Amino acid sequence: MSTTEPNLSISNPHPEDTDVIQKVALVVACFGVLILLAAWANVALDAAIFMPIAIISMIGGTTVYGARSYLKQPEGIKNNGVWHFSLTSRGAFAWAVGILLTGFYILLYWFPGYVGFVQSGENQGLVALFDPLSMAIKGRPASQWFMYGTLYTIAILALGMKFIFKYRHNRYQLIRTISVMIAQLVFAYTIPEILAALNYNDVTTTAGEYAGYYDADIKNVWPLDYDFFYSYHLDAMQEEAYQPVGMIYLIAGMALFLVGTPVLTYLIGKRWYCSWVCGCGGLAETAGDPFRHLSSKKLGAWKLERWLIHSVMIFVFVMTAVTLYGYFTGTSSVFGLDIYSKFQKPYGFFIGAIFSGIIGVGFYPMLGNRVWCRFGCPMAGYMGIIQRFKSKFRITTNGGQCISCGNCSTYCEQGIDVRAYAQKGQNIVRASCVGCGVCSAVCPRGVLKLENGPEEKRYDLPPIIIGNESVKISD
Incomplete structure (x- = not known):
């Protein structure tokens, strides 16, 4: 076979040993991670110096490692021994990574103090490492969500480059990977933070989080952005100080759900969002690529998938209908049930946090990279019905x-x-x-x-x- 043609044959399941360049690149990437761990352990670091070093090290090291791993081989996807490595075959390493990811999400959602976020006072630990970047962008110290959004974006950019090198023979894969990288960097991270800097809203939710029309990822749409119709969000988008941007964002969000999503899904399928735009899909396609073969192909899994995803869809529709009823009638309960504690809080806890966050990402090494997209995402379910029929x-x-x-x-x-x-x-x-x-x-x-x-x-x-x-x- 000519070396200029894609080699799609099955290769040795035991890849060649890493060369010197790969080892150096791996050390550089690990150095960036080591900085994060040191900051988390409250080691005294100058955040203004070590934060950019960590980011550059992780992105640069991973990019060079991916380039060296795939560019020295012929083009094409080969059997690279995924069932021979502990991380990608549900081995001990996979379970360790899964437990660490799950633990990190638990701390992030319910115990942010353990990652360094301080509600009143100076941040510490891992969150404090990102204070200089947050101050530069919006003039306020970082929150645990700013820290997480930054790390999330770094993961998609760094491992997206690795994905590009791996699938370089396929134009479709190159274009859609670049698309999800840009969508995450620009529309999910940069623009929302800039909007936060321009119009910071001091209104807080019942959970104590800052609200505002910029609060959500602006490429998300209801029902994925399930709090889009919460009272604090609707009020913020209608405040006089935020006009006309607030009203434009409200109208655009509703139009995207009612018109844009059905039309685009009819024309090109749900891939326009799930594989080209969505941040959850972006992480799954880049960081989760080594685990895609772990998704169950059993009929039982297919049945479970249909029951779960449609149940979540019903849940979010009922919760949103009740929320809007309370908003327009001025009541906090419906049929004697408190709207927040009986509808909004359970959905946010079970679906918004546990399912989409902890299980959706933490279980990559055990259940594959699209657990949330396949079994729980109401946006995917909504588009899936259109795509199917x-x-x-x-x-x-x-x-x-x-x-x-x-x-x-x-x-x-x-x-x-x-x-x-x-x-x-x-x-x-x-x-x-x-x-x-x-x-x-x-x-x-x-x-x-x-x-x-x-x-x-x-x-x-x-x-x-x-x-x-x-x-x-x-x-």
Whole structure:
């Protein structure tokens, strides 16, 4: 095989040892992490100096390591031994990482003091390390959420570069990865923080968090941004001091849910959001890429997926309806039930924190990288219904070329048994598919193709039929 052609064959499951450049890059990246740990342990560090060093080290070291790991190999996706490493095969290392991530999220949500956030006074530990950056952007000390948003963005940028090197042979993967990196850096991180600097709102929620129309990731939309219709949010967007931006943001958010989301999903499927824009999807596709093969392909998992995601959708619809009823009637209860304690707080605790945060990310090493997107995200569920029944998007298959290698099913992060469709030559039209295109990227025979076409032909017979009449081209 020519070295200029993508090598899609199965390679040695035991990758070559790292070279000197990779080792140095790994040390540099680990040095950045060491700075974070030292700050967390309250080691005296000059945050103005060590914070940028940590960021540059983590992004730079990871980028060089990824480049050296993949650019010295032929293009193409190969069996790189994912089932031979403890981290990616649910081994002891995977459980350790999962426990650490889960513990970090628990502290972040309910015990922010343990990561250094001080409500009244000077921050300490890990949060204090990011005070200079927060002061530079919005003139206020960092919160635990600013620290988390910064680390989240660093992870997507650094590991996004690694993803680009790995899938460099596939134009679709390059474009969508760059898209999620830009969406996270610009629309989920930079712009909201700049808006916070320009119009800081001192109104606080019942949880003691600062509110304001800029408070949410501006590329999020209800129902993913479930507190969009909370009273403090609606009030903030209508305050005179925030006009006209506040009202524009309110109208745009509602229009995106009511008009933009259905139209875009009809035209190109839910991939426009889940794989190109969403921050949860961005982290899953970059930091979570090594774990995509861990998603269960069992029918039982598919049934559980449908029950859970639609239950969450019902929950958020009921909670939002009750919230709006209370807002417009001026009451704090409905049918004798307190709106905050019986509807908003349970949703925020069980879905907004435990499901989307702790389980959604902390369980990457055990359940795969799209646990939240597959089983819980109400936005994905909403778009999935449209994609399943009223969309032009599908993945077409050429069953006559399938060799049943199973790469497509193995690397489907949504747990779809893609090979079963490919073997029958059937179009893949599933509500859960996020259109990441990795199934097509890892196929050695070009069997799969992501398409937008006439809606009525999504369920037609495949282009190649194998049966009693041998092989023929369908009409």
